[in-house]
Amino acid sequence: MQPLVNLALRAARNAGQDLVRSLDRFDPYQSSDQEKSKFVADCAIGLEKSIIFELKNACPEDSYQGRETGFHSPSEGTPKNQWQVCVIDDLVNFRVGLPDFAIIVSCLVNGKTEHTVVVNPMNGDEFSASRGRGAQLNNRRLRCGQLREINQALIGFKTPNHSEGEHVFEIRQKITNLMSQANDVRALGSSVLMMAYAAADRLHGAVLCDMDEYSLNAGSLIAHEAGCLTANLSGEPLIKAPADILVANPRLLKELIQKV
Numbered sequence: 332m333q334p335l336v337n338l339a340l341r342a343a344r345n346a347g348q349d350l351v352r353s354l355d356r357f358d359p360y361q362s363s364d365q366e367k368s369k370f371v372a373d374c375a376i377g378l379e380k381s382i383i384f385e386l387k388n389a390c391p392e393d394s395y396q397g398r399e400t401g402f403h404s405p406s407e408g409t410p411k412n413q414w415q416v417c418v419i420d421d422l423v424n425f426r427v428g429l430p431d432f433a434i435i436v437s438c439l440v441n442g443k444t445e446h447t448v449v450v451n452p453m454n455g456d457e458f459s460a461s462r463g464r465g466a467q468l469n470n471r472r473l474r475c476g477q478l479r480e481i482n483q484a485l486i487g488f489k490t491p492n493h494s495e496g497e498h499v500f501e502i503r504q505k506i507t508n509l510m511s512q513a514n515d516v517r518a519l520g521s522s523v524l525m526m527a528y529a530a531a532d533r534l535h536g537a538v539l540c541d542m543d544e545y546s547l548n549a550g551s552l553i554a555h556e557a558g559c560l561t562a563n564l565s566g567e568p569l570i571k572a573p574a575d576i577l578v579a580n581p582r583l584l585k586e587l588i589q590k591v
Contacts, residue, residue, distance in 0.1 A: 333461045339436040342354045342385040346378040347452025371426050375399045378418045386414055395590050398545050410548045413439040417545040424520040433518045435549045458527040458553050460497040468531050468558035473557040475580040476532035486513045487525040487537035505591040512590055526550030529578045530557035536579030536587050544572035
């Protein structure tokens with residue numbers, strides 16, 4: 332495992348332990364909506380700062396970008412690398428207590444994601460990848476599956492974050508059509524975890540909407556290093572956040588593109 336991956340994994344583990352302890356102490360049943368919102372914000376911002384602080388101690392010459400806290404430049408000189416940090420992907424699951432959310436820590440070199448870790452602190456899953464060196468789940472090498480037929484596939488999906496508009500209607504129509512042709516279709520919440528699940532063959536593919544750069548950069552590297560391919564809904568491989576994305580093994584992706 333690469334040294335920068337070990338650094339990111341250690342920081343994500345520490346934040347994950349703090350996150351789980353905070354959840355154990357918080358009583359959502361006795362809390363108002365305002366108190367829940369403050370709790371979520373405090374966790375997301377506070378632990379994001381703690382991860383960046385830990386990374387900065389090891390790499391003071393790098394720059395840092397947090398989903399909640401914004402951009403942090405080095406104290407002097409041109410940054411060597413850029414780190415991206417997201418403590419809670421997906422906030423909706425976290426807010427209601429569903430244990431399907433992730434901590435994301437990625438390292439970009441010259442604008443490309445070279446290393447990433449995605450940790451689910453609730454069940455201990457630790458996904459990691461380095462460009463050209465493969466992807467791992469809990470220190471075991473990942474390879475995507477080889478399923479070809481959509482009617483045997485378990486597909487994950489996430490609809491757009493907003494609830495109205497022609498684009499939202501079209502996406503929901505596509506998902507409805509897919510439901511009638513796939514073996515099963517599941518909405519799990521965290522986009523980056525669904526990409527990682529496709530890499531691990533827990534899902535055979537996924538249709539994910541409105542992915543931001545944090546989840547897209549991390550999820551794409553893990554998926555690609557495990558042998559998956561990605562495309563936008565038109566089948567084009569070049570994707571830029573915010574993005575609607577398809578991910579599957581190469582054999583299934585062509586059929587998935589046709590169905591959506």
